[in-house]
Amino acid sequence: MPRPAKHHPERGDARTRLLEAARDVIRAKGFAATSVDDLCKAAGVSKGAFFHHFETKEALGVAAAAYWAETTSAFFANAPYHRLDDPLDRLFGYVEFRKTIIDGDPAEFTCLVGTMTQEVYGSHPAIRDACAASIFGHAATLEPDIAAAMAARGIEADWTPASLARHTQAVLQGAFILAKATGGREDALDSVDHLKRYLTLLFSQPRSKGNTHDGR
Amino acid sequence: MPRPAKHHPERGDARTRLLEAARDVIRAKGFAATSVDDLCKAAGVSKGAFFHHFETKEALGVAAAAYWAETTSAFFANAPYHRLDDPLDRLFGYVEFRKTIIDGDPAEFTCLVGTMTQEVYGSHPAIRDACAASIFGHAATLEPDIAAAMAARGIEADWTPASLARHTQAVLQGAFILAKATGGREDALDSVDHLKRYLTLLFSQPRSKGNTHDGR
DNA sequence: ACGGATATACCAACCGACCGGTATGTTTCA
């Protein structure tokens, strides 16, 4: 039985399909509850193919986290808010963009690496590290705008751009948990609104000199 | 449903030991990765005892969430910050108290029901509901102090005490994820500090409606 | 240009261990 093969491209077809299946199924069921057979069925691939591309299930977890980091960073890099001139506007644009993503089922808008981190941080350090790299790498992309916004407004703070960037991720991850708990999006959106309000207050609260500017 | 009387209360009965084992093991390994045998071994009881007290593993998950709600609510109810006179002081006392708890290994200070929610929200609705009841029940205990603090300072806000209370839980849950990702507590503590700063800014806002933040 | 060696990409069948759960007791105590 000759099967259609197309294997010169660097990344095989089955591998990508497995990674996409992992992204979807693990977000819905969690890493531990997702069996290799689940993944193979979702990807339309045999078990032999799975272990051809990934040494172990753990290795797939690591690759899935890396794939997530790749695809999401491209996704955010192409988002429209980057075209805004003011750094602070871009920061608010990011948060607003995150809000627009929160739609549909939690399995569709929540964070793969956040979910996996919480589940496997103790038992699969390799996956945990790959997830951490994704989370903190994404947070780091916010730092330049935060730093520029602070500089533009002469803000002297007892917090760093890095800590605020990571805090935004904490709020988002926590919002996802609330959304999963209720099954709805409202509490998550409310929490992101609180984050927006925090940013508004932070950047309209001159610590050093009285600078009067528009609140937004 | 009601607890049977203890016949021979030496060292606590098997049911409680299983619940405590569930609290510890599930926080470290997650619900799905924790087997019934794991729980029995950790609790020092036989498998027969497990299924004598819990119909299924899912039923144990529900009971573990309820046990968590019970024990944590007693824990917070006895915390010293409740003795403060001012409602806002009690709110900050709560947050500060949460900070002091963040110590040791993540498995020791993170939230059982937050972890379980994220993992089983899709596959075990009964557990998810029990976890949600614990999370939102705990958040609700903060509402009276928030409302009183708002009233005392004449704050008219576009947010409700309930939404702020839930936001505090979102930040804490998100902070736990950061802690699990890094293995350390610093990012978690930083995030809670941002929450404290947010509360400070919120409650030092001008009390009249003439403030300029549009928050959108 | 061509055949063979080699490597890649995949598949179906299979394996031992372990999973959640059960059947059948034995002990403990009101």
Added chain:
DNA sequence: TGAAACATACCGGTCGGTTGGTATATCCGT
């Protein structure tokens, strides 16, 4: 003595992972 509180042995199914194989693509000496 009866029921609740445990314990032991076991079951069918599923788990992550292995085995042995096939079809195709690429390289290379001739």
